[in-house]
Amino acid sequence: MNELFYGFEHSPLLWCALPAALALLMLYFLHRRSKTRIVPAIFLWDRPQASPNSGTRIRFRFPPAIFYLELAVLLTLTAALAAPFVSTPETFPPLAVILDDSMSMQAKAPGGKSALESGAEFVKRELRALPDRRVLWIVAGESPVLASDSNARTDFGAFWTGQATSSDLAAAAALARRMARGCHLLIVTDRKPALELAPDTTCFSGGAPLGNSAIVNARRTAGRILIEAANFSPLPLDAALVLEPGSLRTQLQLAPKETRRIVLAVPEAAANRAITVRLENADPASNALLCDDEAVLEAEDDSPVSYRIAALPAAARSALDRVLNGNPAFRRALADETPDLDILPAEAESPAPVHLYWLSAPAKKATPANQTEGSANQQQTEDPGPSASGPLSPENGSVLTRGLPLDSLQWAVSANDLPGQTLLRSGDVPTLSTRQNLNRDREIFLNLDPARSNITHHPFWPVFFQNLAQTVRSERFGPARANLRSGELLHVRLPRGAQSLTATRPDGKTMEIRAVRGQADFRPLLHGVWRLESGGAKWSASVMGLRAEESDLSGAGPFRQDADKLAVMPFWMLRPLAWAFLLLAALLLAAHHVILTRKGGRQC
Amino acid sequence: MNAPAAAIPYFKDAVERALAAAGGVELTAPAQVSGIDGRRTGRKTGNALEFSEYREYRPGDDLRRIDWRVYARSEQLMIKQYSEEIDPRCDVILDHSASMASTERKASAAISLAAIFTTAAANSGFSLNFWHAAGTFRKDPSPASPLLWDFPPFETPFSPSENPASFSGQFFRRGIRILVTDLMGPDDPAPVLSRLADGAKRAVVVMVLDPSELEPEPDANVLLIDAETGEERELVLDEGALARYLERLENHRAMWAAAALSRGVLLLPLSAADFCPEIRPDELFRAGLLK
Numbered sequence: 040m041n042e043l044f045y046g047f048e049h050s051p052l053l054w055c056a057l058p059a060a061l062a063l064l065m066l067y068f069l070h071r072r073s074k075t076r077i078v079p080a081i082f083l084w085d086r087p088q089a090s091p092n093s094g095t096r097i098r099f100r101f102p103p104a105i106f107y108l109e110l111a112v113l114l115t116l117t118a119a120l121a122a123p124f125v126s127t128p129e130t131f132p133p134l135a136v137i138l139d140d141s142m143s144m145q146a147k148a149p150g151g152k153s154a155l156e157s158g159a160e161f162v163k164r165e166l167r168a169l170p171d172r173r174v175l176w177i178v179a180g181e182s183p184v185l186a187s188d189s190n191a192r193t194d195f196g197a198f199w200t201g202q203a204t205s206s207d208l209a210a211a212a213a214l215a216r217r218m219a220r221g222c223h224l225l226i227v228t229d230r231k232p233a234l235e236l237a238p239d240t241t242c243f244s245g246g247a248p249l250g251n252s253a254i255v256n257a258r259r260t261a262g263r264i265l266i267e268a269a270n271f272s273p274l275p276l277d278a279a280l281v282l283e284p285g286s287l288r289t290q291l292q293l294a295p296k297e298t299r300r301i302v303l304a305v306p307e308a309a310a311n312r313a314i315t316v317r318l319e320n321a322d323p324a325s326n327a328l329l330c331d332d333e334a335v336l337e338a339e340d341d342s343p344v345s346y347r348i349a350a351l352p353a354a355a356r357s358a359l360d361r362v363l364n365g366n367p368a369f370r371r372a373l374a375d376e377t378p379d380l381d382i383l384p385a386e387a388e389s390p391a392p393v394h395l396y397w398l399s400a401p402a403k404k405a406t407p408a409n410q411t412e413g414s415a416n417q418q419q420t421e422d423p424g425p426s427a428s429g430p431l432s433p434e435n436g437s438v439l440t441r442g443l444p445l446d447s448l449q450w451a452v453s454a455n456d457l458p459g460q461t462l463l464r465s466g467d468v469p470t471l472s473t474r475q476n477l478n479r480d481r482e483i484f485l486n487l488d489p490a491r492s493n494i495t496h497h498p499f500w501p502v503f504f505q506n507l508a509q510t511v512r513s514e515r516f517g518p519a520r521a522n523l524r525s526g527e528l529l530h531v532r533l534p535r536g537a538q539s540l541t542a543t544r545p546d547g548k549t550m551e552i553r554a555v556r557g558q559a560d561f562r563p564l565l566h567g568v569w570r571l572e573s574g575g576a577k578w579s580a581s582v583m584g585l586r587a588e589e590s591d592l593s594g595a596g597p598f599r600q601d602a603d604k605l606a607v608m609p610f611w612m613l614r615p616l617a618w619a620f621l622l623l624a625a626l627l628l629a630a631h632h633v634i635l636t637r638k639g640g641r642q643c
Numbered sequence: 644m645n646a647p648a649a650a651i652p653y654f655k656d657a658v659e660r661a662l663a664a665a666g667g668v669e670l671t672a673p674a675q676v677s678g679i680d681g682r683r684t685g686r687k688t689g690n691a692l693e694f695s696e697y698r699e700y701r702p703g704d705d706l707r708r709i710d711w712r713v714y715a716r717s718e719q720l721m722i723k724q725y726s727e728e729i730d731p732r733c734d735v736i737l738d739h740s741a742s743m744a745s746t747e748r749k750a751s752a753a754i755s756l757a758a759i760f761t762t763a764a765a766n767s768g769f770s771l772n773f774w775h776a777a778g779t780f781r782k783d784p785s786p787a788s789p790l791l792w793d794f795p796p797f798e799t800p801f802s803p804s805e806n807p808a809s810f811s812g813q814f815f816r817r818g819i820r821i822l823v824t825d826l827m828g829p830d831d832p833a834p835v836l837s838r839l840a841d842g843a844k845r846a847v848v849v850m851v852l853d854p855s856e857l858e859p860e861p862d863a864n865v866l867l868i869d870a871e872t873g874e875e876r877e878l879v880l881d882e883g884a885l886a887r888y889l890e891r892l893e894n895h896r897a898m899w900a901a902a903a904l905s906r907g908v909l910l911l912p913l914s915a916a917d918f919c920p921e922i923r924p925d926e927l928f929r930a931g932l933l934k
């Protein structure tokens with residue numbers, strides 16, 4: 040059973056013994072330095088061991104035994120003064136250290152310490168007095184995380200970085216109570232917590248109310264950037280908003296406590312590149328937190344969809360040419376290129392992530408993939424196939440059917456049924472459906488005979504292909520979105536054969552996410568640019584984690600509540616040792632007295 | 644004239660104390676004396692001129708001294724004894740080696756002893772020489788007036804025993820010779836004792852030591868410096884070191900005592916504490932040196 044030893048590590052009185060012992064040693068050496076004595080016959084005295092020719096000798100003269108006795112008295116008295124006692128680890132309940140990991144912990148006045156640094160010192164100081172005690176380390180970010188649970192000393196700096204976009208202390212406390220029943224809490228934050236603190240909770244805040252300027256929100260749309268800048272200091276702010284690349288500067292004058300929205304056009308030079316927005320404030324007194332001065336906005340992938348068309352009936356081919364030729368959202372795939380979209384007359388293998396199966400002829404006599412356009416057109420003429428009956432109605436909201444104009448649309452179908460989830464129906468006949476195959480490829484089924492429809496001359500047709508382009512872009516390999524807010528789910532479609540995604544966080548740490556059916560989903564929390572890599576392909580996603588609640592430091596401030604940790608311990612479980620040290624000191628003093636008396640008061 | 648004596652600040656006090664103590668004291672001669680100038684007879688029998696008494700013959704006696712007429716009358720071998728004639732002369736020799744001043748008390752005691760002996764000898768009407776054994780032997784011009792002594796300091800870097808050749812004073816023949824020293828030399832005592840006893844009627848070595856030399860106190864770390872050679876030794880004067888020192892001191896004294904005994908020299912050990920700051924000459928009376 041390991042025994043804990045209290046009273047020493049947190050008591051500086053112990054160290055008083057060190058200079059006292061040094062003083063005692065100096066006194067001894069001063070008192071016992073060599074005295075010169077003239078003697079008439081030195082040959083009557085002992086001869087030193089070394090010969091006179093042995094050169095200069097450095098002789099260390101050990102103090103006499105009584106010195107060690109007095110030193111022991113000194114140390115034992117000091118130890119008694121430190122009021123030590125022993126106990127067992129079982130005597131104390133576990134200690135849950137809850138570390139506020141939010142960004143505001145990094146704020147500090149010029150030349151001062153941040154709440155994170157002050158808190159780290161406090162935690163180390165507290166834990167020095169608790170050796171071998173079971174400690175649960177809970178990092179309170181957006182959601183609490185149990186970082187460590189051990190009796191050994193833990194390097195909490197490895198997981199406590201103060202980069203989370205918020206901290207949920209109440210959830211962290213609840214997690215601690217759930218993980219270790221009856222545990223004591225030690226909360227380290229930068230302000231008085233909003234939650235009610237139990238008597239067994241120690242809380243330390245090393246924060247201070249500081250002025251700060253920050254970007255509290257940033258978004259990027261097709262050609263614009265929306266930025267919210269705030270001045271949380273009590274003085275007016277004169278700052279500049281800088282966009283990189285291009286070094287586009289916009290001067291800002293913000294009144295105290297003002298938050299302003301700024302809309303900027305994306306510079307042409309940065310149209311397809313990441314844009315860094317930086318709030319430049321040269322006055323450190325009104326900018327205690329630096330990590331909220333910058334936001335990165337990645338360029339969303341709106342490049343044209345590459346497509347390939349297999350052998351289709353002439354009418355279908357003509358309809359496609361009408362909508363695709365000159366459409367900036369589409370381009371024809373190169374010969375050696377894997378297209379984003381493969382347009383096929385029937386189900387077939389394709390390397391493209393999206394397959395559009397256009398059933399443009401009667402299903403029973405569907406044109407084989409290798410059949411020529413001319414012969415297919417001949418069959419269609421011979422057998423017009425089924426016709427749609429009933430009004431068109433969309434089902435199961437989808438990007439593909441978003442905003443489709445259906446009025447005065449004549450739709451002739453080529454088949455009576457479609458696989459997958461129906462998105463558009465004409466009477467009882469599904470006309471548009473979608474599904475994912477086992478390869479996570481998106482399959483879209485279009486049941487349309489263009490020869491007997493007016494669709495190619497209807498607004499439906501270009502709108503549908505705009506929706507198709509958007510769908511295809513979202514089905515490309517890589518992250519579904521290049522910009523998202525902290526905590527939102529990020530879908531990353533992995534290249535074929537890739538089993539996992541490696542995500543590098545803004546702080547440089549990496550995490551591995553296993554793929555399920557070719558897709559990796561996770562919720563990035565840290566503010567900044569995340570680097571993603573899988574199967575040799577690399578992408579990046581910008582996570583916006585800046586929040587006005589974190590950047591506003593006016594509510595931060597010092598706070599301290601000490602839990603009466605020892606008072607709740609049953610007295611019989613504590614074994615004070617001061618009396619033992621006092622008794623030992625008394626015994627040593629008695630021995631000292633006896634030795635001196637025996638020597639007749641002479642110094643040995 | 645007494646300028647050198649002034650170099651020793653305690654010289655005058657030591658002499659004045661000795662003069663006060665030796666006011667009515669006389670030096671004891673080896674035999675009873677009466678009259679003056681060669682007509683005094685000693686207590687010890689010898690081959691001098693005056694008949695003293697008879698005694699029984701003991702083996703080893705000179706056969707020429709047997710009184711054959713007494714033998715004829717009583718058939719007993721009787722030896723005819725004569726009173727010894729003694730010259731009333733005295734040589735007082737003071738060792739001026741540096742070890743004599745290892746402590747001021749020891750030096751003062753040595754000065755006082757020399758003054759007592761010279762004063763007592765003068766009181767007894769002895770012819771007197773006072774020798775300073777300071778490297779070379781030098782006779783003091785005012786032996787009976789200690790306050791006028793031409794007194795060199797105790798600085799000689801060796802004891803008489805260490806350099807017997809220097810022990811070459813022109814002593815009185817058949818007189819009393821008194822050497823005041825501490826005998827703190829590592830060398831053979833025979834040459835010095837032989838020189839002292841040769842031609843003397845009585846030879847006395849007064850060995851004066853300081854209490855700190857007779858019973859040194861324990862101490863922690865002490866740097867011992869030899870008064871004469873300057874040799875240094877750093878020691879912890881614990882009980883063991885002191886015991887070994889006392890053992891060596893006792894052996895040293897025993898060596899001198901044996902050598903003195905074999906040469907008929909009286910060795911009288913004294914403590915400086917008996918002569919400084921107060922003079923208590925009891926040991927001198929008990930030894931028969933003074934009366």
